[in-house]
Amino acid sequence: MKSFSTQNDKRIILIIGAGSKAAEAIGRVLAMSHGKYTIYWLTSGISKYIVPDGKTIFQGDFTNRKEIKDICLQLQPDMIINTAAYTDVDKSEIERQKAWQVNVIGVENLVAICRLTDAHLLHFSTDYIFDGEHGPYSETDKPNPLGYYAKTKMAGENACIGGNIDYTIIRTNVLYGATNALKQDFVMWTLKKLADGKRFSVVNDQYSNPTLIDDIGCLVDKIVRTRAKGIFHAGGSDWVSRYDFARMIAKIFREDESLLSPMTTEDLRQAAPRPLRGGVIPYKAETTFGMKFSGIESGLLTMRRQLQIAGHHEWTL
Numbered sequence: 411m412k413s414f415s416t417q418n419d420k421r422i423i424l425i426i427g428a429g430s431k432a433a434e435a436i437g438r439v440l441a442m443s444h445g446k447y448t449i450y451w452l453t454s455g456i457s458k459y460i461v462p463d464g465k466t467i468f469q470g471d472f473t474n475r476k477e478i479k480d481i482c483l484q485l486q487p488d489m490i491i492n493t494a495a496y497t498d499v500d501k502s503e504i505e506r507q508k509a510w511q512v513n514v515i516g517v518e519n520l521v522a523i524c525r526l527t528d529a530h531l532l533h534f535s536t537d538y539i540f541d542g543e544h545g546p547y548s549e550t551d552k553p554n555p556l557g558y559y560a561k562t563k564m565a566g567e568n569a570c571i572g573g574n575i576d577y578t579i580i581r582t583n584v585l586y587g588a589t590n591a592l593k594q595d596f597v598m599w600t601l602k603k604l605a606d607g608k609r610f611s612v613v614n615d616q617y618s619n620p621t622l623i624d625d626i627g628c629l630v631d632k633i634v635r636t637r638a639k640g641i642f643h644a645g646g647s648d649w650v651s652r653y654d655f656a657r658m659i660a661k662i663f664r665e666d667e668s669l670l671s672p673m674t675t676e677d678l679r680q681a682a683p684r685p686l687r688g689g690v691i692p693y694k695a696e697t698t699f700g701m702k703f704s705g706i707e708s709g710l711l712t713m714r715r716q717l718q719i720a721g722h723h724e725w726t727l
């Protein structure tokens with residue numbers, strides 16, 4: 411195993427997908443590491459992103475092998491954290507090439523670079539690799555991806571696992587939390603619908619354990635510190651239906667809960683099949699790293715407070 415490089419005795423970390431929700435939370439936590447790391451960011455430029463002070467950001471396409479290889483040979487990262495993904499589950503059914511390009515070819519490129527440079531790859535995956543028959547799932551459960559997005563994420567995992575590199579995979583589900591750009595997540599979607607003041611329906615048969623992005627930041631910090639390898643499930647401590655999650659959102663953000671009504675997945679007719687009893691059991695991560703993932707109430711209160719501090723009063727009155 412390669413020891414961490416010592417440019418000014420700092421570990422060099424490259425975060426791919428700078429504009430993702432996960433990357434923003436990871437950046438917030440790693441920034442509190444008292445300068446132990448030199449952090450670089452790669453963005454495709456797809457999303458508007460407010461670059462954290464003092465960080466270095468590159469624009470580039472990690473699905474282009476030469477482009478990402480040149481960047482990595484220049485930076486010589488000790489660890490590459492890949493948060494980038496084609497995350498639109500329904501569009502992935504139609505835009506199959508795009509989804510494969512980002513979720514598989516991009517990951518294969520990173521694996522090849524890690525093999526070449528001995529860098530450690532920390533990669534993000536999803537509970538959607540499971541079929542949702544018997545969730546929530548532990549790390550040892552057998553995957554059976556249903557839709558095309560799920561299949562690309564499974565193939566991305568397999569590229570890491572079979573790549574003969576040091577890798578860590580974090581499987582998570584339903585990420586939410588405050589971001590600079592108020593990126594779309596289930597909470598922001600629900601808040602916007604509630605603000606419209608019209609009645610709307612949310613599925614009551616899709617179960618997950620929504621995960622606060624700040625907890626993802628903490629987990630990544632622990633993995634970076636310990637260089638832990640393998641697969642870790644990362645999910646909040648409450649396992650709920652989307653409908654119940656939406657009700658909690660209305661309650662914590664003091665919106666009108668009566669605008670919500672339940673519906674079934676069958677009636678919603680989403681393009682991609684959904685694992686109904688999804689979610690991940692985070693005990694391995696919690697016991698390995700001595701941490702506890704937030705429940706929904708405390709997670710939403712944290713998000714609300716962060717939005718207030720950031721001046722987004724339109725959502726927090």
Ligand SMILES: NC(=O)c1ccc[n+]([C@@H]2O[C@H](COP(=O)([O-])OP(=O)(O)OC[C@H]3O[C@@H](n4cnc5c(N)ncnc54)[C@H](OP(=O)(O)O)[C@@H]3O)[C@@H](O)[C@H]2O)c1
Nearest residue numbers: 427428429430431432453454456457494495534536584585
């Ligand atoms: N959100 C969830 O509920 C959820 C659930 C389970 C698993 N995950 C996994 O967790 C990870 C992070 O998810 P997230 O929700 O934080 O992501 P996100 O907010 O949807 O952002 C994904 C980022 O990927 C990058 N990206 C997208 N298309 C790209 C392309 N064609 N080429 C290069 N980069 C591209 C973009 O960043 P730049 O513009 O900066 O390049 C984009 O902001 C992903 O691997 C996702 O599959 C997420």
